[in-house]
Amino acid sequence: MSRPSVRRVTWRALRARRGDLARLCGWSLVESLPALLAGLLVARAVDDGFLAGRLLDGLAWLGVLAVTVLVGAAATGRTYRSLGALVEPFRDEVAAQVVRGALRDATRAGGRPDSAAVTRLTHQMEIVRDTFAGLLMVTRGFLFSAGAALLGLLALAPVVAVLAAAPLLAGLVVFLAALPAMVGHQRAYVRAGEQLGQAASAALAGHRDVVACGAQARVVSDVERWVSAQAAAERTLARMAVIRSLSLGIGGWLPLVVLLSAAPWLVGRGLTAGAVLGALIYVSTGLQPALHTLVQGLGGGGLRYAVTLENILRAGPGPDGPHLPAPATGTPRFHPPARPVAGPPAVEVRELTFGYGPRARPVLENFSLTLADGEHLAVVGPSGVGKSTLAALLAGLVPPQAGTVHLAGATVADVEPADLARMRVLVPQEAYVFTGSLADNLRYLRPDAADDLLEGTVAALGAGPLATRLGGLDAPVVPALLSAGERQLIAAVRAWLAPAPLVVLDEATCHLDPALEATVESAFARRPGSLVVIAHRISSALRADRVLVLDGAEPVVGTHEQLMARSATYRALVGCWDDPVALPQTAATRRR
Template identity: 45%
Template sequence: MNRPVRRALRSDPYRLVRLGAWSVAETAPALVIGLAIARAIDEGFAAGRPGVGFAWLAVLGGAWLVAAVGARQVVMAVAAIVEPFREDLLAHVVEGALQRSTTSGRGPGTGAVARSNLQVELARDAFASVITVVRSFVFTVVSVMLGLTTLIPEVLVLVLPPFVVGLGLFLLSLPALARRQRAFIMADEHTAESLTDMVGGLRDITACRAEDRVAATVGLQVAEQARVTRSLARVTALRTVSLAVGGWLPVLLVLAGTPWLISRGAGAGVILGALAYITQSLAPALGNLVEGLGISGVRLRVSLNRILHSEDLPRRPAGRSPSKGTSRGAGVELRGVTFAYGPHAEPVIDDLHLSVPEGDHIAVVGPSGIGKSTLAALVTGMLRPHSGQILVGGVPAEELHPAGRTLIPQEAYVFRGSLMENLTYLAQAPAAAVDGAVAAVGLTALVTRLGGYSAEIHSGMLSPGERQLIALARAYLAPARLVILDEATCHLDPAAEARAEEAFIRRGGTLLVIAHRLTSALRARRILVMDGTSVRLGGHEEMLAVSPLYADLVGRWNPSNTQELVP
């Protein structure tokens, strides 16, 4: 990470020489201030020679004019070093993005854009700040020490030791400060990202009934940021101690040592001059160094780390399994799962054992509020059981990669954008695959009515059934091998519902349907009946024989209507 910094500093030695020369001019007041005050008092005003006093003050004023010119030139000299540094980082970002684009066959990802527009600018600004404060500190300290030596060498005994101790304390605390400042920056960014994702996905969160889980996740991030902030505050307290020791303890020592300095020939002007050197030059220089390295230095390190070491991974093509949290299949297994909404509430699901082999098709039936949607949320990992274990392809449900399963809730959602963007939200699918999904779930008529895939849509312009068809096509295109339809066809007529469910049956993978009509159960290979006291699983004929609830539902079902599966 230090390589770009070294390259920027060594690329043109003349720039450093120019910066050093103008830095001497900028720090001229630090060299002159104490000496001018001491001479103006002792040799001028106190000696009855006001002209001499004003002459020394004029010298100090001239030093400030020189410093003003020097400050302007210093800014330009720093820019001459920093801008090539910025261009070097931009070249690295662009080359990396183009190389990954060529390798993956896709355009540069958003990460490259973010780094070029944000991280590079942060690194440039932080680098400029570090150069400015370190350069100013070095030249100011040298000027102050030369001025004190010229004024009265003995005062260095009172000033130099505490200054060195304070500087040493800061340098010793710098690694810990850098680590904790970096942790604070990262925690702050993670919290902001979590909140942004939460706000942007409120509709999704509500649709999937994941409010409690998302709130808990964001709450953990906020708590982590609070912990990191407290840790940073403790190290910052040591930084304050170093400032007190190195910048302000010399003032007390000079005041306490005034009798000794007077015995060494110092007058009132010399004492005031020494105090001016400390309070107007030395202490501010140390404070600026602590502030600059403690904040800008860490930001420079963090930004360079992201630019030089983080890579944009090519997007995973549709249909390929993800590398992390990947299941070895889409089979579902529940082992003694119990879940209740609250520590004192009755379990909605109690000691449930269930095995769904990969490729199985199960319909879940039962009264409203019996726990069907809770079961769907548990299988997808949005809820965690109080006891027991849920595995999807051998992977705990809460650790499964999001691309490994798809849940379509009852209230399907679309976002403002083109129809194509809505359909390919979960997968990078070619046009032929999109056409196939649209035809499979029965969305062709809607595509025609809207004017094609490029049509701009939003939730308010579509009926609930049309939104469900779009969500079904989106899930059909997704690479997930486990699909859960939580009454996802309730706003469709029976014929459209049958067409959509049969499309997912032909699609393959494991299909779990929270049934809205008995016809969904009849299409399934097996039926899971939840009646509040027990859970039974089997075929249609078997359930008629062993489940009074299911037998009652079948007995009251009329194929000519759309009666729901609610007694």
């Protein structure tokens, strides 16, 4: 399905808030009363008052005009309130679109963080909000003010309305004919700015490598090229102001010239001096300002709105963009997610090769591994050997240079992010906890989880004392007030509740004490599905069915007993990692 267009998104936002739009139009109608009555009241004041020798009558008509101006001013304040009710929710929706797009690109297979998303969420987002508000104001201002002025001219003298409307329409035609070219130049300007931001961000992020390789001149040249491109686009955009000036000259000033030139002829046809003056007032205070505001608004803010929103929609997810995985319904009692039916292995890695750079030594090379459904694997090895890289490869966060990763028979690279989220959950070392209630944090991956399921899971993972200290499931959670271990514990409960059959814990319990870590890992081991633990302590390996040893050479996999006999690295790790608690029985020993 194609992405929604700017026009469709705008109309959908307006239709969704028809009540607020109706209030804005209603107050705009009241606001336009001075534009509708100004010429008529001035004509009556001149013809029936001042020229007739009745000063008080003339002042009375002007007093009526003053009252209409006050009424219009009061209505102007109400229009801004109605405008806020339309603009702020629209801004929130577009911001959510930006975030969804950035998360989609960062979490899909082979995806990476998009530095331009920061520009879209800050600078471009504010442009959309401000220009959307400005677009609504100038459009409704032109429709009501120019419409009121034309109605007033018709009431004053139809022939005067024709003389004023003809150049007004000609000026509008000139402006609208040039509008597509203006949009194109504005689009080039916005994209040049975004490319400049990406180039500058990449240069700053890699400045050490740039200096080490002696590539300063090349990087400066690349960034300078984008600076020049943005400057050229801005100069071209500035030249389009000539078109706006031409349109204003034809539609705004030419009606005044026509009316002044035709004044003797109009008076000869019986038009009074007051009517001529009233017609000039309608043109100078109604039509001309309305056209000026419309041309400047559409030619400036309107172009920025269309192009910037188009850029955001282009980068965001489509209409059927990714959402959180829909969990299984109906969980009135404490029970784990359903075990998947028998089928292909939970994880199958085939001839996997990955390295950080084309000339870097591979972290993994021609690596293969099969993890059966329900199996518990621990990954151990020295720091920096590639354990977290393997976790990211299994989760589909980074693409391999060669080989494939399969989850439940599906190739990770071919799976959509939304489907991948239903297949695995990765818990990193730095746990994510957001401001909200404890229950909201725990239900993040399973929104329909009942309270008794939350309470049972909290107890099973040893998080009961934390929940009690916070004040229960409905208690507010402030991430800054939690320790690193407490945040990890909340993230572990959340992952246990997730409907995904595969859980990858990437040193996700490193800030817990050994006893609590054992409780958490034992709870995950009892959870139906498969478990991969990037171990922080050797006790994690002893709790696993099998252990994978990464040491920068040939990976070795086996049980604890097998590795003690086959792997010098594993023997060294067991000897070096001295836990303050007794090591548990191995999985193989338990099976005996």
